[in-house]
Amino acid sequence: MPELPEVESARSVIDRGGLHRTIIGVDDSDTWECRPHLPGEIRDALVGHRLTAAHRRGKSIWCDVGGDGSPTLGIHLGMSGRILVSGPGGTAEGGDYQGTGRRADPARRREEWFRFTLEFEDGGALRLLDPRRLGRVRLDPDVDALGPDAAEVGREEFRERVGRGRLPVKARLLDQSSIAGVGNLLADEVLWRARLDPRRPAGELSVEELDGLRRQVRAAVRSAIRHGGVHTLEVVAHRGPSGHCPRCGAEMRRATVGGRTTWFCPREQV
DNA sequence: ACACGTGTTATGCG
DNA sequence: TCGCATAACACGTG
Known part of the structure; x- marks a missing residue:
């Protein structure tokens, strides 16, 4: 998928x-x-x-x-x-x-x-x-309703479009009208790379956190394109009940965020 | 049998 | 009208 x-x-x-x-x-x-x-x-x-x-x-x-x-x-x-x-x-x-x-x-x-x-x-x-x-x-699909492509989005634009509202930051990333292209697995990957709790309200992230998140979005997208898809990303392979954080070894935790199954490291993602 | 799912969209509520 | 939550969509898989 x-x-x-x-x-x-x-x-x-x-x-x-x-x-x-x-x-x-x-x-x-x-x-x-x-x-x-x-x-x-x-x-x-x-x-x-x-x-x-x-x-x-x-x-x-x-x-x-x-x-x-x-x-x-x-x-x-x-x-x-x-x-x-x-x-x-x-x-x-x-x-x-x-x-x-x-x-x-x-x-x-x-x-x-x-x-x-x-x-x-x-x-x-x-x-x-x-x-x-x-x-x-x-x-003639209406592609104008989509936000900017996740692989291309600029820093200012990312700050404005992602860093707003009470919606959990993961749900914001999944909203295709905010930025386009991030799905459930990619969202978990980039939030893990950026060490951000997926449940944090998007509007409460600092500018530094948003810039870091954007950097990880672009890096993860590029990596996945080069290596053959999102299943090649680091933390995607560690999804599941017995998964552990590839960095610190803590047991990955499951939650539902934005209506989707979410896995994150409860020790590092804050 | 039954729950789950890597995506979108219609609907409803405040 | 906006922001957000939830169900529904169709179908295969474990």
């Missing part, structure tokens, strides 16, 4: 393999995945055209489509979405979150889990694999 780093890998797969190939067919028959569109609407907007660019902000992807007045094609992977692009050069895949072992497992690619397909003139295809069906494909 993708967070920003996995979504970036999916965007990259489209960018490297899915552009400038003429679309001759679209399977948009899954009315849940393609809501609120009716079957055929997305197809009619895309057939005969090509994707010309793949963009990302936070966890949202959108592709430019060639042709005057063409809408953009929005893709959100939800919690279980992955993108597969096939063509003359083989198949590339992005958006995976569990690591290469699971990526290769054919049992995780049942045909009925493919919820959306673009067929290209050259015989290849771009497909969205989404077992849980919480992803979404739509035309």
Whole structure:
């Protein structure tokens, strides 16, 4: 289930393999995945055209489509979405979150889990694999409602957008309209790195604490992109009932913050 | 059988 | 209208 780093890998797969190939067919028959569109609407907007660019902000992807007045094609992977692009050069895949072992497992690619397909003139295809069906494909998605990308957000902007309100700082990080791209695991990781209690009201953090948090957000995102996803991050591997803090060895504690399961080090995160 | 989940969104309340 | 909390969404997994 993708967070920003996995979504970036999916965007990259489209960018490297899915552009400038003429679309001759679209399977948009899954009315849940393609809501609120009716079957055929997305197809009619895309057939005969090509994707010309793949963009990302936070966890949202959108592709430019060639042709005057063409809408953009929005893709959100939800919690279980992955993108597969096939063509003359083989198949590339992005958006995976569990690591290469699971990526290769054919049992995780049942045909009925493919919820959306673009067929290209050259015989290849771009497909969205989404077992849980919480992803979404739509035309002209509204990405302006998202906050600045978590990997790009500036210091001043971070202070203003994250360091406000009574909401627990973890819940604020998860709010995509404040900053975009941080999910549950990444939030636990960056708060652990910054040694901040996830339950602290965001507006009570000092400027120094906010700057430190931003630094860890950027560092963790970069690390996860480079190493293959959020599951490669240090503290993510220590989630669970028997997990211990990789720094001090204290038993990690479980809580619910912002409606999500949260693990943190009760000794260091204050 | 049953609880849980790496994400979003509609709804309701003060 | 805003800030926030909660349930709901659909479906696989342990």
